[in-house]
Amino acid sequence: MPTKPAGTLYRGREGMWSWVGHRITGVVIFFFLLVHVLDTSLVRVSPEAYTAVIGAYKNPLMALGETGLVAAIVFHAFNGLRIIAVDFWKKGAKYQRQMLWTVLALWVVVMVGFSIRHLSLALGGH
Amino acid sequence: MSAELAEPASKIELPAHIGGGGEIPTFDVHLRVRRYNPEVSEDATWDDFHVTMYGTDRVLDALHKVKWEIDGSVSFRRSCAHGVCGSDAMRINGRNRLACKTLLKDLDTSKPITVEPIKGLPVEKDLIVDMEPFFQSFREVMPFLINKGHEPTKERLQSAEDRERFDDTTKCILCAACTSSCPVFWTDGQYFGPAAIVNAHRFIFDSRDDAGDMRLEILNDKEGVWRCRTTFNCSEACPRGIQVTQAIAEVKQAILSRKI
Numbered sequence: 001m002p003t004k005p006a007g008t009l010y011r012g013r014e015g016m017w018s019w020v021g022h023r024i025t026g027v028v029i030f031f032f033l034l035v036h037v038l039d040t041s042l043v044r045v046s047p048e049a050y051t052a053v054i055g056a057y058k059n060p061l062m063a064l065g066e067t068g069l070v071a072a073i074v075f076h077a078f079n080g081l082r083i084i085a086v087d088f089w090k091k092g093a094k095y096q097r098q099m100l101w102t103v104l105a106l107w108v109v110v111m112v113g114f115s116i117r118h119l120s121l122a123l124g125g126h
Numbered sequence: 127m128s129a130e131l132a133e134p135a136s137k138i139e140l141p142a143h144i145g146g147g148g149e150i151p152t153f154d155v156h157l158r159v160r161r162y163n164p165e166v167s168e169d170a171t172w173d174d175f176h177v178t179m180y181g182t183d184r185v186l187d188a189l190h191k192v193k194w195e196i197d198g199s200v201s202f203r204r205s206c207a208h209g210v211c212g213s214d215a216m217r218i219n220g221r222n223r224l225a226c227k228t229l230l231k232d233l234d235t236s237k238p239i240t241v242e243p244i245k246g247l248p249v250e251k252d253l254i255v256d257m258e259p260f261f262q263s264f265r266e267v268m269p270f271l272i273n274k275g276h277e278p279t280k281e282r283l284q285s286a287e288d289r290e291r292f293d294d295t296t297k298c299i300l301c302a303a304c305t306s307s308c309p310v311f312w313t314d315g316q317y318f319g320p321a322a323i324v325n326a327h328r329f330i331f332d333s334r335d336d337a338g339d340m341r342l343e344i345l346n347d348k349e350g351v352w353r354c355r356t357t358f359n360c361s362e363a364c365p366r367g368i369q370v371t372q373a374i375a376e377v378k379q380a381i382l383s384r385k386i
Contacts, residue, residue, distance in 0.1 A: 007160055007172065007242055010307065011220030015358025015371075019309070086356045086375065093372035096358060 014100050021025035022079050025072035032069055067115055074110050080102040130260070143320040151181045158189055159200060160181035160242040162249050163271055174238065179230050185218055185241065186225040200334035202253035209365060212301030216253050222303040233254040244306035248316065260302045263318045267344055281285045293329040297366040297371050304360035304370050310353050312330035317353040318323070318345065320360035320370045327373040330386060339385045354378070 010016070042050040057066075084098045086092040092099070135232055154355040155177050162170040175192045186207055193200045205211040207226045215226040220231060224370060247255040273282070287313055305311050305319035306375055326345055345351045351374055360370035 007170070008217075008220045008240055010217070010245065010309075010311075010359070012307075012357060013360050013362055015362070016309065016358065019357040043277055085358055086371070087378055093356075093358075093361075093375050096356070096371075100210060 006048040014097050017078055018082075018100050018103075021075060022083070028069070028072045029076060058122075059125055063119060066109075066122075067118060070114055070118070071107075072109055073113075075103070075107050107120050128337060137189055153180050153181070153230075153235055155188055155230055156180045158238040158240045159192070159252070159328040160190075161200070161221060161242070161252050163199075163245075165249055168171065169348075172240075172316060173200075181231050183226045183230050183237065184226055185223070185230060185233075188239075189241070192271040197337060200253075201251045201364050210299065212299035212365075215243055215244055215301040215306070216304040221335075221359060222307040222359075224301060224303065224365040227365050246306045246308070246312040255302075255306075257302060259315055259340065260305055261300075263305075263322040264300065264325060267318070267322050267329075267342055268337060269325040269329065271329065271332070271335055273334060274336045282334045284333055291333070292331040294368050295324045295331075295383045297368050298324050298328070299366060301365060302324075303363040303365055304368075307363040308358065309357055312353055314353065316347070318350055320354075320374065323351055323354075323374050324368060324370055327377055329382060330377065332369075336352070338380075339384075342377070342381050342384075344385075345377055351378050351381065 039050070039053050042053055079100075082096070082103050085099060086096050157177060159175065160170055168240070175196055177188055177191045177196070179188055189200065189202055193202075202214060202307045203218065204214040204224070204226065204263045206213070209224055209227040212224070215222060216225055216226055217223075217240075218225065222244055225241070230239070241253065241254050243253045244248050244344050246255065247259060249255050251268060300321060302321060303323045304324070308317070308320055311317050311319045322347060326341045328339050329335045332338075354371070354374045356371055356375075358371050361368070361372070364370055
């Protein structure tokens with residue numbers, strides 16, 4: 001076995017890169033949930049501690065982070081439905097590419113709407 | 127007396143612009159081959175070769191030219207050289223292809239063409255990999271007809287519709303292009319891999335076969351069909367155009383519904 005990894009990256013197509021995206025967004029969501037469980041459980045420590053920690057999230061950097069998190073969740077959710085369709089719908093494998101474009105189109109629509117609403121509220125300063 | 131054997135004049139007058147056999151366009155190809163020889167070094171390296179090839183040539187012809195005229199130590203497998211035997215699956219420009227079915231003119235010859243061994247199987251030398259783990263999985267799905275009834279005196283009859291059910295998966299030539307394109311197989315060598323599932327599919331959905339349940343049980347394993355992450359690399363890599371991911375999905379559904 002060569003000690004160095006093989007020379008080039010495998011040049012997969014839509015299917016492979018959507019899988020890579022699904023994996024990455026999955027890990028991102030996992031780490032968010034980890035932190036989310038921790039900060040929410042602070043309520044049981046004291047409501048004041050909870051309010052203080054949640055209040056610390058109210059800054060522009062976290063607003064951008066939240067946009068990224070929603071972007072990851074929306075992709076993971078829509079692509080998850082696509083994967084279910086590939087496995088359970090008879091024609092799923094045949095139309096996987098078209099379904100991926102649909103996923104990405106829906107993702108763009110949702111993200112444009114969400115970003116306008118969220119960032120204007122978070123960064124607008126009212 | 128001198129015997130002058132002049133070529134007889136052609137009976138058909140061909141205008142010059144049509145051209146003859148000698149006028150197939152040639153072009154220079156920069157081949158970048160992944161080399162590995164455990165007797166020399168544990169590290170794999172890249173070797174560059176420049177060859178002049180014809181527009182009708184395939185990657186395999188370029189490799190032949192390199193081996194026969196430049197460096198005889200370049201090692202690769204090939205047998206029929208016409209896309210039937212499945213010996214020369216390799217990674218060409220980052221994708222699994224048969225070298226004998228990939229025309230050079232279809233590749234971007236302005237850049238080096240990279241040729242590497244297929245991934246996920248132990249490399250033995252240069253482009254040759256150890257296929258044993260691949261064939262081990264293939265054997266485990268029992269890729270042969272199992273019929274519990276009496277031996278018929280004539281052939282086993284089957285309707286055209288029943289034959290059509292598994293037609294796609296009969297085309298497999300066991301080149302391993304699909305299995306070695308699978309990201310799951312790269313990291314988990316225990317996974318049966320697309321090729322074994324394709325060959326199981328070929329018998330599971332054969333109306334003459336009685337061991338479909340047994341094969342479904344084998345593939346209902348932790349390392350069976352459920353490892354498939356539907357990346358579609360296998361369907362894209364198959365030189366026979368088998369819809370591999372579709373076949374795997376059909377096996378998944380058959381396991382869940384226990385209906386063949």
